[in-house]
Amino acid sequence: MPRREAITGERRQVAADVRKAYAELAARPVTRNCALRAECCQFLLTGKTPYLTKGEALVGAQALKATGRRALPVREDGACPLLDPVSAKCLIYDSRPFGCRTHFCPAAGGPYPRRDVADLIHKLEEIARRLGGSEARPLAAAIQEFLG
Numbered sequence: 001m002p003r004r005e006a007i008t009g010e011r012r013q014v015a016a017d018v019r020k021a022y023a024e025l026a027a028r029p030v031t032r033n034c035a036l037r038a039e040c041c042q043f044l045l046t047g048k049t050p051y052l053t054k055g056e057a058l059v060g061a062q063a064l065k066a067t068g069r070r071a072l073p074v075r076e077d078g079a080c081p082l083l084d085p086v087s088a089k090c091l092i093y094d095s096r097p098f099g100c101r102t103h104f105c106p107a108a109g110g111p112y113p114r115r116d117v118a119d120l121i122h123k124l125e126e127i128a129r130r131l132g133g134s135e136a137r138p139l140a141a142a143i144q145e146f147l148g
């Protein structure tokens with residue numbers, strides 16, 4: 001199989017496996033109440049930025065491309081570049097990274113206990129190794145890699 005096709009096929013499988021991990025998380029009985037306030041998307045104010053594994057970054061980049069964009073939007077206010085300044089909603093909410101699903105937002109119920117999601121974190125790290133590395137990176141840099 002030509003190398004390009006092989007890469008495309010592997011990425012398709014990686015994206016499917018990341019989405020499966022997200023679905024597994026959603027099926028867990030930890031009560032969450034994300035009301036889309038987007039307070040946790042204000043990185044400058046919270047002082048916290050989600051870190052993404054390569055698989056999560058791939059899924060995020062694919063979701064952004066699906067909105068018709070080819071580059072990360074620029075934010076001057078230190079908020080997440082994926083937070084739409086017009087709607088104040090996440091541009092990739094259904095594909096948002098793991099950290100955005102298990103975050104620290106007190107209004108949504110606080111962080112998931114690590115013991116409840118450690119297996120999924122390890123799974124995402126394993127998936128990332130198939131793309132050449134398991135080290136998580138800050139959201140913008142991680143997604144940028146798959147927008148080129």
Ligand code: SF4
Nearest residue numbers: 041080082083090100
């Ligand atoms: S990816 Fe979406 S949910 Fe996560 S911080 Fe950015 S705008 Fe918020």
